[in-house]
Amino acid sequence: MAADAARTAADFLALFGVGPDDPVTFQCFDDSSKKRRHLARVIHATLASCADQLAALNAMGAGVFWTCQRATG
Known part of the structure; x- marks a missing residue:
């Protein structure tokens, strides 16, 4: 991930109280018709x-x- 994008994502998560050592549950999927x-x-x-x-x-x-x-993951 580009450094700028990673920093932006970290800053965004920090707004919700998520620190750099806090695990986060991410969910990825294709939301297109494919x-x-x-x-x-x-x-x-x-x-x-x-x-x-x-x-x-x-x-x-x-x-x-x-x-x-x-x-819990």
């Missing part, structure tokens, strides 16, 4: 540890969403 299932996954990790994976999925057309309340 419904490419290989893009669907749930990732429970810190942003730093999965930023490149999220960026790659997004580049392939996956929407990247996050859970704003506590979750």
Whole structure:
């Protein structure tokens, strides 16, 4: 993930009280009419540890969403 995009994502999560060492539940999927299932996954990790994976999925057309309340993964 580009440094600017990673910083922007981290700043956004910080607005909700998510720190750099806090795990987050991200959900990725193709929301287009193609419904490419290989893009669907749930990732429970810190942003730093999965930023490149999220960026790659997004580049392939996956929407990247996050859970704003506590979750168990």
